[in-house]
Amino acid sequence: MQTFDAIIIGAGQAGPSLASRLTEAGMTVAFVERKLFGGTCVNTGCTPTKAMVASAYAAHTARRAAEYGVKLNGPVEIDMKAVIARREAIVAKSRNGVENSLRKNPRCTVFTGTASFESRHTVKVGDDRLEAKQIFLNVGGRATIPDFPGIHEVPFLTNTSLLALETLPKHLIIVGGSYIGIEFGQMYRRFGSEVTIIEKASRLVQHEDEDVSAAVLDILQGEGIHVRLDAECISLVPHAEGVSVGVQCNSDEPPSIGSHVLLAVGRTPNTQDLGLDRAGVATDERGYVLVDDQLRTNVEGIYAMGDCNGKGAFTHTAYNDFEIVAANLLDNDPRRVSDRIPCYAMYMDPPLARIGMNETEVRKSGKRALIGTRPMTRVNRAVEKGESLGFMKVLVDAESKKVLGASLLGVGCDEAIHCLLDTMYAGAPYSTVQRAVHIHPTVSELIPTLLGSLKPLD
Template identity: 60%
Template sequence: MTRSFDAIIVGAGQAGPSLAGRLVAAGQKVALIERDRIGGTCVNTGCTPTKALVASAYAAHLARRAGDYGIGTGVVTVDFAAVIARAQAIASASRGRNETWLAGLDGLTVLHGDAKLTGPTSVAVNGETLEAPRIFLNVGGRPNRAPMPGLDQVETLTNIEMLKLETVPEHLVVIGGSYIGLEFAQMFRRFGSQVTIVEMAPRLIAREDPAISQTIRAMLEAEGISVRTDATCIAFTPRDGGIGVQVDCREGAPEVIGSHVLMATGRRPNTDGLGLDAAGVETDERGHIIVDDTLATTVPGIWALGDCNGRGAFTHTAYNDYEIVAANLLDGDHRRLSQRIPGYALYTDPPLGRVGLTEAQARETGRPLLIATRPMTRVARAIEKGETVGLMKIVADAETRRILGAAILGVGGDEAIHGVLDLMSADQPLDALRWAVPIHPTVAELIPTLLVDLKPA
């Protein structure tokens, strides 16, 4: 059996449903195929439930610190079952809203099943063949379990299984000191777990500037989290009542025994088994679908959006992929990936908001630089809230007077960074922001002050 459509979308993550909505609004007949749950990683196992957990962990942490603010609370306890139920309820409600919206779109057929390309214009699903002149791949990614000795002898968890736990781990060992690992490490420490982070690199989140990495490590250690870097020979051994994690570090015990192990060692694209060869779609060495500046693949009529193209691993970049494709195909625009200013956040407490280049990356360009930093201990809003961990930093081009990058590690940093991101997106000189009159007391009010403090470096 063969059915014909104007467009086929494989994957109902962040880009797929939005694109389906635009296409059917333009009068097209569209098939949307999803093998799991509507909403993809973000809604079901990523941003939505994990940030709900972060919020619960923050509430517990703040309650324990209530005395710092002159408030008495008594003994603080964590009802972990209620914490998980809250996160799952929020994710379920978000997914339900998406499902209801999609069900009401005229011209859209939603199919649940494993999709496989059988040619440049055809997709097989549930025993039938769908044909369309345009195919959009939005298949996302999944946790990557990096091969390590003994891994097949022990039971480990990914971020997905962490959301299904029924009790707080006695001792959680987190393999991987990057964004996902750090968020889970801090939240479970605040829920009551003993936590150890094991990272192969010399420092946490090695892509960030050293000052950021060092500050984050210090704040985690201040909460009682053990951090083991330079762990170059990670291996696993079953132990009575737990899992032995062997590490080769410069100092500390050679083995850490945990009750649970979280593998936070990156993600991989869901492109295997998709039948890309049958359509002639090319991938890189990591399995990401190769796309050009407009998100077109190596096969005319096929586009790849979201995590599977390796051009951004965030919900907001996936959504922007949809915006680029829709603008070009439906609005007669000429949007490009290269126009996107990269920005993201790390949702530890305090959060890290980041945009553009780090100082190290900026120096590699050979441009003359202007740099300014300010500790959060000199930010009135942070002092008033009793949350002074962190720093603010801006790197600019001395000749063009364009901001190249910025970092705000501190209370409200994930929100305040948008003032810089918006200026960079508008391609305006830093002087355009210098004379803004921000609201006091906020974290963002210090951005113009930082610009005044820029010095050659």
């Protein structure tokens, strides 16, 4: 038995940063990672996908060169090996940086392997048995494999295995019309694949407002992506060309035939082999670790951070989990999960940025609200760049004058939205932004104008 002050399981966004803070405070830390340092974001999520999105954007812009008065000799060609090499160089730098920082920390001992609880305070990793009064889970999640008919009779891809594919699919069928499916769909369409997105719901990104879903659909279809909605009965069978994906059970609607199929229907927490029952740690029916507002489990001394706690599925929420835990343990600063405002982005092109409540949620809340909208065709910066698809929408409380939320779909909106988000955190009225003088020409400069056009939400 090796005894430490703390054990951290999982090297995603929260774990390594917490190890640094704990060791700076004089604690000894056992750090356990079973495979790749950096977690989902670095290895199979944000970093590799956004690197490939950048390559796809370059290809798309090159095809539009004539619109900008630029002449190219011959068609645009994609070198997938070069795309992957660029991506892997970026990933390796991040991954190695995380691992090296942990291994060079004199108060941190790194163990490689799968961790499993033996009791509330003991964990086994291979032949090593570790003991600590405080244990932090940061084990992340993986792609959900749905129980579709025929799912185990055909080869299928997840976001992880698709990244290992070195060739360009002839026809990529994507099951799932939300963030992962849409980002991969547009990316591979721009690389040259035929792409079909199949979604069970009646619209894409169904948790967003209907006008956002409609705009996203128009953008994807404008690039030649096939979209099949209301796919009530999805099934998969082998086909001479790859995979046949049926969308209905009781109709003559033809299936989609593709060379490859990507499953993008959600995430599952990596908690199934942790032995949580032996520690008495409670989970919900989906396997997410139950935590309170300061990320404490039902067992004293055990915390859960990142995707495995169901409190957020983003890199920024995972990192904020670290900040909350560290603030409470080390800084006498009672930070809470409920302090944070929902914020995220979908990195299709143009990006969709979302904060706070959407219009549907505001209507359901019964709040008296104001709404402002503006098409990106009215944003000079977007027009000058030749990227004027999308629109901006902001909602404000009619009584307090505080921003309730916003949906910004357009070039640069993933950055511009932060002036509204920061205003929400400051608890300031929308007039603070409305009266601000922003730099011209930028996308952000239209937000004061947008706020100046507020009207009652019917």
